[in-house]
Amino acid sequence: MGKPNDLVQGTLDLLILKTVSLGAMHGWAIAKRIQQISAEVLQVQQGSLYPALHRLEQQGWIAAQWAESETGRQAKFYSLTAAGHGQLEKETVQWNRLSAAIDLIVSEA
Amino acid sequence: MRWLVQLRMRIRMLFERGKAGAQLDDELRFHLERQIAENVAAGMSAEEARFAALRAFGNPALLREQARATWSWTWLELLLHDVRYGVRTLGRTPGFAIVAILVMALGIGANVALFTVVRGVLLKPLPFAEPDRLVALYEHSADDQYPYNVIAPGVFAEWRRQNRSFSDLALFGDAEFSLSGASGQLPEKVRGASCTWNLLSTLGVQPALGRDFTAADDRHSANATVLMSWGLWKRRFAGNPAILNQFIHLDGQSYTVIGILPAGFAYPDAATQLWTPVYHYEPAAYMEHIENHQFQAVGRLKPGVTAAQGVADLSVITRRLRDQHPENPFVSKAANMRPLLEDMVGDIERPLLVLLAATGCVLLIACLNVANLLVARAAARRKELAIRMAMGGGRLRLLRERLMESLLLSAAGGTMGLLLAYGAVRWLVSTRQGMSRVEAISIDGAVAAFTVALIALCALFAGLISSLSAKGNQLLLSLQDSARGTSTGRAHTALRRSLLAAEVGLTVVLLISAGLLLKSYQRLRSSDLGCITQNVLTMRIGLPGARYKTPGPAPVNFFETLLGRVRALPGVEAAGIVEAVPGQGYWQDEGFSVVEHPPLPQGTAQYAIFRWADPGYFAAMGIPLLRGQTFDPNRKLDRANQAIVTAAFAKQYFPNEDPLGKHLKDENEDREIVGIVGDTRYSLAENPQPIQYYPLYAGKENSGTLVIRSSRDVEALAMPVQRILQEIDRDLPVSDVLTMDQLLGKSTQDESFNATLLATFAALSLLLAAAGLFGVLSYIVEQRTGEIGIRIALGARREQVLRQMLLDGLRPALFGLVFGLAASVGAARLIRSMLYGTRPLDPAVFAAVAATLLLVAAVACLIPAWRASRLDPIQALRME
Numbered sequence: 001m002g003k004p005n006d007l008v009q010g011t012l013d014l015l016i017l018k019t020v021s022l023g024a025m026h027g028w029a030i031a032k033r034i035q036q037i038s039a040e041v042l043q044v045q046q047g048s049l050y051p052a053l054h055r056l057e058q059q060g061w062i063a064a065q066w067a068e069s070e071t072g073r074q075a076k077f078y079s080l081t082a083a084g085h086g087q088l089e090k091e092t093v094q095w096n097r098l099s100a101a102i103d104l105i106v107s108e109a
Numbered sequence: 110m111r112w113l114v115q116l117r118m119r120i121r122m123l124f125e126r127g128k129a130g131a132q133l134d135d136e137l138r139f140h141l142e143r144q145i146a147e148n149v150a151a152g153m154s155a156e157e158a159r160f161a162a163l164r165a166f167g168n169p170a171l172l173r174e175q176a177r178a179t180w181s182w183t184w185l186e187l188l189l190h191d192v193r194y195g196v197r198t199l200g201r202t203p204g205f206a207i208v209a210i211l212v213m214a215l216g217i218g219a220n221v222a223l224f225t226v227v228r229g230v231l232l233k234p235l236p237f238a239e240p241d242r243l244v245a246l247y248e249h250s251a252d253d254q255y256p257y258n259v260i261a262p263g264v265f266a267e268w269r270r271q272n273r274s275f276s277d278l279a280l281f282g283d284a285e286f287s288l289s290g291a292s293g294q295l296p297e298k299v300r301g302a303s304c305t306w307n308l309l310s311t312l313g314v315q316p317a318l319g320r321d322f323t324a325a326d327d328r329h330s331a332n333a334t335v336l337m338s339w340g341l342w343k344r345r346f347a348g349n350p351a352i353l354n355q356f357i358h359l360d361g362q363s364y365t366v367i368g369i370l371p372a373g374f375a376y377p378d379a380a381t382q383l384w385t386p387v388y389h390y391e392p393a394a395y396m397e398h399i400e401n402h403q404f405q406a407v408g409r410l411k412p413g414v415t416a417a418q419g420v421a422d423l424s425v426i427t428r429r430l431r432d433q434h435p436e437n438p439f440v441s442k443a444a445n446m447r448p449l450l451e452d453m454v455g456d457i458e459r460p461l462l463v464l465l466a467a468t469g470c471v472l473l474i475a476c477l478n479v480a481n482l483l484v485a486r487a488a489a490r491r492k493e494l495a496i497r498m499a500m501g502g503g504r505l506r507l508l509r510e511r512l513m514e515s516l517l518l519s520a521a522g523g524t525m526g527l528l529l530a531y532g533a534v535r536w537l538v539s540t541r542q543g544m545s546r547v548e549a550i551s552i553d554g555a556v557a558a559f560t561v562a563l564i565a566l567c568a569l570f571a572g573l574i575s576s577l578s579a580k581g582n583q584l585l586l587s588l589q590d591s592a593r594g595t596s597t598g599r600a601h602t603a604l605r606r607s608l609l610a611a612e613v614g615l616t617v618v619l620l621i622s623a624g625l626l627l628k629s630y631q632r633l634r635s636s637d638l639g640c641i642t643q644n645v646l647t648m649r650i651g652l653p654g655a656r657y658k659t660p661g662p663a664p665v666n667f668f669e670t671l672l673g674r675v676r677a678l679p680g681v682e683a684a685g686i687v688e689a690v691p692g693q694g695y696w697q698d699e700g701f702s703v704v705e706h707p708p709l710p711q712g713t714a715q716y717a718i719f720r721w722a723d724p725g726y727f728a729a730m731g732i733p734l735l736r737g738q739t740f741d742p743n744r745k746l747d748r749a750n751q752a753i754v755t756a757a758f759a760k761q762y763f764p765n766e767d768p769l770g771k772h773l774k775d776e777n778e779d780r781e782i783v784g785i786v787g788d789t790r791y792s793l794a795e796n797p798q799p800i801q802y803y804p805l806y807a808g809k810e811n812s813g814t815l816v817i818r819s820s821r822d823v824e825a826l827a828m829p830v831q832r833i834l835q836e837i838d839r840d841l842p843v844s845d846v847l848t849m850d851q852l853l854g855k856s857t858q859d860e861s862f863n864a865t866l867l868a869t870f871a872a873l874s875l876l877l878a879a880a881g882l883f884g885v886l887s888y889i890v891e892q893r894t895g896e897i898g899i900r901i902a903l904g905a906r907r908e909q910v911l912r913q914m915l916l917d918g919l920r921p922a923l924f925g926l927v928f929g930l931a932a933s934v935g936a937a938r939l940i941r942s943m944l945y946g947t948r949p950l951d952p953a954v955f956a957a958v959a960a961t962l963l964l965v966a967a968v969a970c971l972i973p974a975w976r977a978s979r980l981d982p983i984q985a986l987r988m989e
Binding site: 026027028045046047050051053054055057058059060063066069071073074075076081083 | 122139142167
């Protein structure tokens with residue numbers, strides 16, 4: 001079983017922040033959403049998702065709250081904090097710069 | 110604001126960790142449930158859906174660990190976990206834990222104690238201003254016999270006047286005062302120093318109370334002044350500041366107390382309690398002598414001047430003096446110096462470092478032993494560890510556990526060791542009051558830091574060595590060979606054997622060093638002093654010069670009365686008075702010429718130790734009168750112009766003639782030699798030197814040692830004799846009331862101390878090594894129970910098994926012995942200067958150590974080997 005496309009180191013944080021910025025969401029939904037929006041290209045491994053969520057929470061970019069999920073069971077919902085908004089903007093700008101640069105090199109060649 | 114969120118998070122992670130853990134589990138479970146639900150929705154059966162979800166999910170335990178790893182305080186959690194786990198595993202084998210902790214406590218305790226002493230005595234700077242600029246000064250005698258000779262006051266005066274290298278030079282000499290009792294106190298002998306007024310300012314020390322000496326105090330015409338040590342002030346005067354500017358009576362004379370020195374000031378040594386200006390204390394003429402060497406000096410070099418330049422400067426001055434007095438052979442030809450710290454502690458430096466090295470060896474052995482025990486435990490837990498590793502236990506984690514175990518052991522041991530060290534240092538300071546700089550020894554922050562470092566080092570050492578043996582790549586092998594008890598763990602036993610060999614080697618080095626020192630001490634104590642030492646009591650008497658003027662009849666009358674009354678005491682067989690008894694030290698020498706011989710060539714001299722003695726002294730001490738007779742008791746004062754010489758004196762200065770009837774001439778007087786007595790040693794460690802005795806009844810000496818010989822318990826006579834002294838003179842203190850045995854014991858205290866301590870360390874190491882041998886062989890036997898059982902079942906004879914196991918166990922001991930003997934050759938060289946009458950490669954000591962070690966090793970190995978040979982084969986095989 002080959003590994004699905006490994007996310008570029010560091011981009012998972014950006015994806016999570018962006019996803020969560022749309023509204024509070026639990027872990028499974030976040031993974032699902034990333035997968036859906038990227039048209040099944042990006043597969044988030046649980047092995048990286050939950051450590052990343054917890055790290056972002058520890059750093060104060062996202063906050064967690066327990067609430068009833070769509071199935072009626074209690075689940076942990078993550079949402080973006082004020083500081084997280086700033087971080088998302090910063091990372092987005094960085095990502096744009098980086099992808100534009102890579103794009104330039106690739107199309108040039 | 111973000112920091113506030115983070116802070117809240119941190120606090121939550123610290124205090125609600127358990128809840129957070131449960132929530133994490135719940136969160137992951139929720140994820141799994143959703144995945145299963147999705148899989149079911151996609152058309153899988155319930156079971157299929159579950160498996161697919163689990164597969165996608167991965168190892169939930171690992172995932173949980175990874176998520177938790179992002180939390181704050183994780184390091185603390187892991188540490189606590191490791192500690193808890195370590196305590197639990199150690200608690201499961203309390204015997205092992207206690208032994209290991211005790212071993213560590215002894216090793217660390219001994220090291221901390223010795224380090225405390227070495228730091229206080231050798232490493233701490235002297236408590237003086239800019240101590241690097243201070244040097245101790247000496248004269249280099251003209252005949253090169255004494256490169257570090259004490260100083261003549263006249264020479265010092267010239268040094269002081271003419272030198273350009275020193276910002277200050279101070280002179281000091283020994284003095285002994287009898288401090289008279291006020292308000293019902295007993296009189297007391299107090300050690301003191303007579304010094305130039307600038308001694309304290311040269312050292313850069315101020316009195317704690319009152320004032321320092323001034324130049325005006327340091328004249329013969331000045332009023333008598335004295336400075337007092339903090340200790341004496343507290344003890345004798347209850348620390349009352351009213352004593353300042355009051356009189357105290359020293360040797361019957363009034364001295365004004367002008368100041369109290371700070372606590373901890375100990376110069377020239379800790380026994381010095383009083384300081385008085387030397388130019389006032391000594392007669393003016395005496396201070397002009399350039400050949401009478403009686404004083405020590407300390408100098409402060411000017412900034413930028415090296416010690417070599419300073420000593421060269423003083424040497425030029427000394428040389429000039431010598432050239433001006435070519436007829437006087439006792440004027441030195443140069444100056445000499447030593448850094449002050451080296452001067453004060455130089456003679457104890459090597460013994461201390463040797464002892465420190467010995468404790469280092471003990472600690473190393475202790476660590477090796479603990480490592481050995483840990484290796485044994487690791488071996489016993491191979492299966493458990495292998496299973497844990499197979500289930501995904503991180504290798505680093507296992508290593509950390511191992512280290513934590515050894516850290517726990519050494520931390521517990523170190524804490525106990527620190528307590529041990531505290532006790533040991535206190536004991537040492539109280540028993541070794543005479544040691545240089547003993548006042549500087551204390552357990553402080555640096556010592557605590559040293560202890561912590563030692564604990565960490567031991568933990569790392571023992572932990573890493575034992576981890577080395579736990580090779581992870583043999584995982585499968587471990588699981589396999591634990592399943593059936595074949596001969597297992599070759600790697601383990603090889604490592605343990607090398608550890609043992611190292612242990613035994615170090616033990617041999619310690620044993621041999623201790624053996625050499627013990628033999629040397631024994632030699633020292635059994636060297637023939639030349640007189641009776643059994644049932645002899647000695648005490649020092651000093652008559653105050655004010656009332657017992659010398660030369661004069663007063664001291665003669667006193668000594669005669671005293672001896673008459675002491676000899677009449679029941680139980681006293683004989684009594685006498687001499688300046689210093691054999692073994693009490695060199696004391697002093699005196700130049701002489703023989704009247705009947707041709708004059709000596711100009712600038713050369715003869716000198717020998719001299720002693721004032723009463724006519725009955727030789728008989729009292731059992732010193733044989735070889736020829737002639739003793740002093741005539743009826744010749745007193747000017748008529749007491751006789752001399753007695755020793756056999757060595759006669760042999761050296763009258764090789765082919767009869768000394769009797771010849772005359773010895775010193776500066777002032779001719780004395781006829783009337784007798785020849787047997788040789789005595791002034792120190793146990795020195796060969797007999799020529800000695801000349803002068804009659805005490807000439808009235809030129811007013812202090813001496815009273816010796817009393819009895820046929821029975823001589824110590825019981827101490828009180829009646831002191832009562833007689835009190836009756837003759839109420840104000841007369843007596844000091845150093847010691848039997849000859851005690852006096853000699855005191856003079857060899859250092860040697861006895863070093864030898865005893867080293868022997869204790871060696872015995873400890875031997876015990877540890879024996880325990881190690883026993884443990885390893887027991888382990889091997891246990892491991893090979895099945896094999897031995899099969900052999901016996903197949904008909905191997907029990908003696909054969911015994912012999913083989915014994916040899917197996919003894920092999921590391923033999924390796925260690927060879928290695929240790931080789932290393933001892935080097936170690937013995939290092940302690941050569943501490944040996945008396947013993948060669949560094951003394952074959953008897955080496956042989957005895959080798960035999961002892963082999964014997965102990967054999968006994969340690971015999972028990973497990975014997976047990977192996979007694980194995981019941983049926984039972985051994987059934988155990989499988």
